[in-house]
Amino acid sequence: MKKKFAEDKKELFALGEELFRHPELGYKEFTNKKILTEYFAKNGLKVTDLGFRTAFKVSVGSGSPHIGLIAELDALPTLGHPFASKEDNAAHSCGHSTQCAIMAYALVKLKDVIKNGTVTLYFTPAEEFTDIAFRKELIRRHEINYIGGKVNMLTAGQFDGEDLFIHLHTMGEGEYHFSLNTSLAGFMYKEITFRGKATHAAVAPDKGVNALNAFVLFDNAIHMLRETFREEDCVRIHGILSDGGQTVNSIPEKTVYECYVRAMNNDALQSTAEKVDNAAKHCAKALGATVSIKTTPGYLPMNQNELINDIIRENMLKYCKAEEIHDYEKSMAAGDIGDLSLFKPTVQFGYSGFKGNCHGKDLCVCDEDRAYFEPSAIVYDTVLYLLEHPAYTDRIIREFEPKISREDYLDYLNR
Numbered sequence: 068m069k070k071k072f073a074e075d076k077k078e079l080f081a082l083g084e085e086l087f088r089h090p091e092l093g094y095k096e097f098t099n100k101k102i103l104t105e106y107f108a109k110n111g112l113k114v115t116d117l118g119f120r121t122a123f124k125v126s127v128g129s130g131s132p133h134i135g136l137i138a139e140l141d142a143l144p145t146l147g148h149p150f151a152s153k154e155d156n157a158a159h160s161c162g163h164s165t166q167c168a169i170m171a172y173a174l175v176k177l178k179d180v181i182k183n184g185t186v187t188l189y190f191t192p193a194e195e196f197t198d199i200a201f202r203k204e205l206i207r208r209h210e211i212n213y214i215g216g217k218v219n220m221l222t223a224g225q226f227d228g229e230d231l232f233i234h235l236h237t238m239g240e241g242e243y244h245f246s247l248n249t250s251l252a253g254f255m256y257k258e259i260t261f262r263g264k265a266t267h268a269a270v271a272p273d274k275g276v277n278a279l280n281a282f283v284l285f286d287n288a289i290h291m292l293r294e295t296f297r298e299e300d301c302v303r304i305h306g307i308l309s310d311g312g313q314t315v316n317s318i319p320e321k322t323v324y325e326c327y328v329r330a331m332n333n334d335a336l337q338s339t340a341e342k343v344d345n346a347a348k349h350c351a352k353a354l355g356a357t358v359s360i361k362t363t364p365g366y367l368p369m370n371q372n373e374l375i376n377d378i379i380r381e382n383m384l385k386y387c388k389a390e391e392i393h394d395y396e397k398s399m400a401a402g403d404i405g406d407l408s409l410f411k412p413t414v415q416f417g418y419s420g421f422k423g424n425c426h427g428k429d430l431c432v433c434d435e436d437r438a439y440f441e442p443s444a445i446v447y448d449t450v451l452y453l454l455e456h457p458a459y460t461d462r463i464i465r466e467f468e469p470k471i472s473r474e475d476y477l478d479y480l481n482r
């Protein structure tokens with residue numbers, strides 16, 4: 068069985084290399100979609116289009132359980148990358164091209180061996196939170212509803228049919244062979260506009276309302292709130308004052324503060340966002356100013372499923388020692404897999420075989436077995452285990468509790 072899995076690995080490497088050389092930004096991944104569609108056609112599989120411009124899926128098998136696999140299609144702008152596209156500097160500096168090759172190869176191999184159950188591989192657009200003006204235009208044209216690819220697919224109910232999801236991501240260059248149970252932070256973007264009343268700053272400051280002072284009071288309140296942040300929540304509030312006033316000789320009429328709120332878990336993210344909003348409202352009120360707060364949801368924190376990860380660990384140990392697995396790393400990175408993980412048992416594991424920095428112009432594969440073959444075999448072995456051990460898979464499904472209701476999630480996205 069293992070020999071059969073390995074026998075076409077040159078094809079896996081070639082597919083990965085071809086995807087790496089054709090980077091495209093989110094919702095523009097048409098060439099990647101074509102390359103993958105042709106790969107599946109060659110292996111007797113037909114893809115199903117899922118809209119949102121470039122989303123699609125491929126299934127093998129039938130009946131339950133139903134296991135979902137996730138691969139991300141998009142690249143991100145990276146100046147100076149050797150394969151950066153001419154028009155928008157898109158490059159696979161986050162290694163998503165390798166995810167697509169790994170998962171595609173695993174699915175093709177699973178097709179020939181699964182006896183019961185279904186495996187569906189989703190190719191999701193636009194994980195990177197970038198190219199925002201273009202995506203806002205797509206939202207205006209009703210081609211998408213949200214910035215992140217999986218957020219669109221999740222709210223459209225496209226992931227409803229699966230019992231659990233397996234995802235993976237390169238760790239970039241580093242000392243570990245694999246990572247497991249890594250956290251991902253959640254974040255949201257806020258644009259906070261304080262409004263006062265302009266008057267002559269020297270002649271009649273008493274008749275004005277100083278919007279800059281309202282911001283300064285608010286900024287101090289945020290600093291005072293920092294002592295309420297728990298270490299384990301890894302809360303971050305960071306921002307810039309993008310408009311500090313209109314002219315030096317007038318009391319500032321308007322100030323605009325743009326910030327990110329980040330945290331390691333959803334409760335901390337939501338409660339910190341509420342603290343920020345309250346501070347802005349009350350500090351404005353204290354000085355007679357007004358405030359408006361525009362929140363754009365980013366992604367929610369990752370909720371790793373340890374039962375699935377226990378099986379993945381067993382399969383990783385075929386390729387490395389226990390101490391070469393980085394367990395429970397606290398990463399402040401974020402991804403829209405976090406949103407999905409609140410609704411279904413979900414994992415994202417990390418793999419190596421790269422040199423250079425994630426999101427840097429130098430990220431590239433340096434060990435094809437580690438960057439492609441091993442993670443693909445781990446996905447394959449884990450899926451087979453879950454299909455062949457229904458009692459264990461049932462336990463994963465039974466013990467999982469969604470971390471947010473659909474209504475609260477939509478409220479959060481649409482407020």
Ligand SMILES: [Zn+2]
Pocket residue numbers: 161162163194236
């Ligand atoms: Zn990434």
